[in-house]
Every structure is written in structure tokens, then in C-alpha cells.
Amino acid sequence: MQRREWLSLAAAGLAASAGVRAQGWPAQQIKWIVPYPAGGGTDVLARAIAEAMRPQLGQAIIVDNRPGAATNIGADLTAKAKPDGYTVMSADNALLAFNEHLFSKLPFNPTKDFTFVGAFGRFPLALVVNPQFEAKTFKDFLAYVRAHPGKVNCASPGNGSPHHLAMELFQERTKTSLTHIPYKGAAPALQDVMGGQVPCMFLDLPAGLPAISSGKVRALAIGSAKRVAQLPDLPTLAESGVSDAEVYAFQGMVGPAGLPSDVVARLNTTINKALQDPAVVKRMQEYGIEALPGTPQQFQAMSRAESERWGAVIKRAGVKLD
Structure with missing residues (x-):
């Protein structure tokens, strides 16, 4: 048997074997x-x-x-x-x-x-603040951050998380400077925003909808391409004047x-x-x-x-x- 024929038969055998294994899956x-x-x-x-x-x-x-x-x-x-x-x-x-x-x-x-x-x-990430924070709207927040460069702390579930990188993209698009405060998970970060220890964070909806709906944090904008059904009155970042800033996990x-x-x-x-x-x-x-x-x-x-x-x-x- 020629080498080429042998290789072809071997390949066909392997393919057939894989097909048999797949047909019996899952066992x-x-x-x-x-x-x-x-x-x-x-x-x-x-x-x-x-x-x-x-x-x-x-x-x-x-x-x-x-x-x-x-x-x-x-x-x-x-x-x-x-x-x-x-x-x-x-x-x-x-x-x-x-x-x-x-x-x-x-x-x-x-x-x-x-x-x-x-x-x-x-799921998109929303920019949220503590309810007592003096910036009540996204426009107010942007003005406050620009007036206090590097002095506004922003929490996240950890370095390199989607929430952290959303903050980095936000700074880039708005030409602002926030101070990143990383936590070990979304729950402790959100807890400190609700408690006022940190004024803001980008928060994913699975972790944040209950807190937003109950008024424990105030959502200012959401990083989706269009508004979400769960928060129909919440404007997108694009609607708020920040272009090319979709942030989601x-x-x-x-x-x-x-x-x-x-x-x-x-x-x-x-x-x-x-x-x-x-x-x-x-x-x-x-x-x-x-x-x-x-x-x-x-x-x-x-x-x-x-x-x-x-x-x-x-x-x-x-x-x-x-």
C-alpha cells in the first residue's frame, strides 16, 4: 500500500471513530x-x-x-x-x-x-452613585468630576474587571480623572457605594438591579447601545453625550x-x-x-x-x- 493511501485510510478511520464517540455522547x-x-x-x-x-x-x-x-x-x-x-x-x-x-x-x-x-x-454596566452624592444627574456628575480631577474615588470588583475597564474607557472618552478603588468582588464594592464610603462605580445589572430599583444607589447612565427594558428612564452614555462608550459583560x-x-x-x-x-x-x-x-x-x-x-x-x- 502506498504511503498516501495509508494516510488517507488512517484519517478516515480517525474521523469515523470521532463520529462514533460523538454519537454516544453524553454517556x-x-x-x-x-x-x-x-x-x-x-x-x-x-x-x-x-x-x-x-x-x-x-x-x-x-x-x-x-x-x-x-x-x-x-x-x-x-x-x-x-x-x-x-x-x-x-x-x-x-x-x-x-x-x-x-x-x-x-x-x-x-x-x-x-x-x-x-x-x-x-449585560450592560451602569454608572451609579451613592444617593447622597451631590451630583444628581449624569451632567452634574461629569461637571463635578471635571472640577475635581483625581479626587473622586470609583469602586470596582477588582483590577482588570469589566467594571474597572469601563471606568478607564469613561475617563478616556470624557477626558476626566477618577481614582480607582479595587475590591475583591462586586458585593463589597457595591456595599461601600451604598454606604457612602466610595461615591461611584460602574455596576453590572445582575449585581445592581435590586440596589438601583430600591434606591440604594442612583443610576446616572447605562453603557448599552439602547435603553434597557428594566430601566426605561435611564439614558445611555451615548444619549448623555459620551460616544463610542458601550460597556457590557x-x-x-x-x-x-x-x-x-x-x-x-x-x-x-x-x-x-x-x-x-x-x-x-x-x-x-x-x-x-x-x-x-x-x-x-x-x-x-x-x-x-x-x-x-x-x-x-x-x-x-x-x-x-x-
């Missing part, structure tokens, strides 16, 4: 890594979608919380997992758009070491590089159906999340576009995490 429970603590917006969304996916797949989906290192701990575990469809991960801006620019060295390559499965949704699912295409296709179809499940729709509406059903290719293209956009912001701001 056991699936581990879903969430790179954030239990109880947060990412965790709650993952559990809601996992519950809607379970009857479609006929297997349990177990959420495994692996927080830390700006999602790098969970990402490293996922990248090194066997590409058999039994380990997947919630992936967001941190993994897919920020970290390659924030860290000089990563234990994985975000463009090569993961298989993109599909997006779940995205997005989430989706990835797996290790090399997932069989049939497994990816089934996971993607299952996710898109789960996004139509009434319980998931209700939860996403409660959290102000815009559903983003689509293909793996669309999810990857969006992620790379966001990486390019935020990479430029990170470079200009000089933000580094190592």
Missing part, C-alpha cells in the same frame, strides 16, 4: 466550570441554563466553582481537560477579551486552547481545544434551546441580560472583536495585572 454527567464564586451572576446564569439543558441531554450537569486569578484558574483547568465533551466552562470578557492584554504570560492561549461552543448573553461556553464537531453542534443547539426556556428567560429578564443565541463561529468572532477593542483601551490606560 455520563458533564462538569461545568464556573470561574467565579457560587451565588454571583455568572454562577446563577450557568445553573439556570444547565438545568434547562439537562433534560435535552439526558445527563446531569454539575457546576464546579473555581474562582480566582481573574478566571485564569478555571480556564487553565478547562484548557488541560480531556476534549471529550465532559468538561466545559463559562467564559466571559476576562478570559476571551481582557487577560491576554492584562497578563504578560498566561498558562494557555485564549485563541488556540479552547473550543468555542456558543454565547449566552450580555458577555458570557458563553467554551471547552478544551479539539472538541468533536458533533459534540459542539449538539451543545450549541442545546444552549440555544435553553435560552428559550421560560425559567431561563425569566431569570435573564430579572438580571437585565440580553440573550445572544447563535453559532460557535459568531461567538468566537464577537470575542476576538472585543479583544481587539479592549486591548487598545488596556494598552492606552497602562493596566497590567502582573
Whole structure:
């Protein structure tokens, strides 16, 4: 047998074997890594979608919380997992758009070491202030910050978070100077804004809607392309005069590089159906999340576009995490 014929037969055999494996998938429970603590917006969304996916797949989906290192701990575990469809991960801006620019060295390559499965949704960030802060409107806030350069503290859940980078983009677009105060998570940051220890922060809607609705913080503008249904009277940053300043977090699912295409296709179809499940729709509406059903290719293209956009912001701001 000629070498070329042997290689062709070998390739056909491998493809057939992969197809057989994919047809039998899933034959056991699936581990879903969430790179954030239990109880947060990412965790709650993952559990809601996992519950809607379970009857479609006929297997349990177990959420495994692996927080830390700006999602790098969970990402490293996922990248090194066997590409058999039994380990997947919630992936967001941190993994897919920020970290390659924030860290000089990563234990994985975000463009090569993961298989993109599909997006779940995205949620905008709103600029909020303590109710007692003297700036009552966005216009007032902008005037106050410009009159007090570097003297207005702005909280965030941590260095390199979407909230922190939203602040950096805001400063760039408005030519203002805020002092960043990083916390270990959104909850303690929000607590100090509500308590008046820090006057303002960019706050994601899943974490912030209850505080905004109850008047514990005052929302001044939102970083979405258009107003959101949950806060119809809240103007966008663009409406407030700040152009090209959309700020939101997005989430989706990835797996290790090399997932069989049939497994990816089934996971993607299952996710898109789960996004139509009434319980998931209700939860996403409660959290102000815009559903983003689509293909793996669309999810990857969006992620790379966001990486390019935020990479430029990170470079200009000089933000580094190592």
C-alpha cells in the first residue's frame, strides 16, 4: 500500500471513530466550570441554563466553582481537560477579551486552547452613585468630576474587571480623572457605594438591579447601545453625550481545544434551546441580560472583536495585572 493511501485510510478511520464517540455522547454527567464564586451572576446564569439543558441531554450537569486569578484558574483547568465533551466552562470578557492584554504570560492561549461552543448573553454596566452624592444627574456628575480631577474615588470588583475597564474607557472618552478603588468582588464594592464610603462605580445589572430599583444607589447612565427594558428612564452614555462608550459583560461556553464537531453542534443547539426556556428567560429578564443565541463561529468572532477593542483601551490606560 502506498504511503498516501495509508494516510488517507488512517484519517478516515480517525474521523469515523470521532463520529462514533460523538454519537454516544453524553454517556455520563458533564462538569461545568464556573470561574467565579457560587451565588454571583455568572454562577446563577450557568445553573439556570444547565438545568434547562439537562433534560435535552439526558445527563446531569454539575457546576464546579473555581474562582480566582481573574478566571485564569478555571480556564487553565478547562484548557488541560480531556476534549471529550465532559468538561466545559463559562467564559466571559476576562478570559476571551481582557487577560491576554492584562497578563504578560498566561498558562494557555485564549485563541488556540479552547473550543468555542456558543454565547449566552450580555449585560450592560451602569454608572451609579451613592444617593447622597451631590451630583444628581449624569451632567452634574461629569461637571463635578471635571472640577475635581483625581479626587473622586470609583469602586470596582477588582483590577482588570469589566467594571474597572469601563471606568478607564469613561475617563478616556470624557477626558476626566477618577481614582480607582479595587475590591475583591462586586458585593463589597457595591456595599461601600451604598454606604457612602466610595461615591461611584460602574455596576453590572445582575449585581445592581435590586440596589438601583430600591434606591440604594442612583443610576446616572447605562453603557448599552439602547435603553434597557428594566430601566426605561435611564439614558445611555451615548444619549448623555459620551460616544463610542458601550460597556457590557458577555458570557458563553467554551471547552478544551479539539472538541468533536458533533459534540459542539449538539451543545450549541442545546444552549440555544435553553435560552428559550421560560425559567431561563425569566431569570435573564430579572438580571437585565440580553440573550445572544447563535453559532460557535459568531461567538468566537464577537470575542476576538472585543479583544481587539479592549486591548487598545488596556494598552492606552497602562493596566497590567502582573
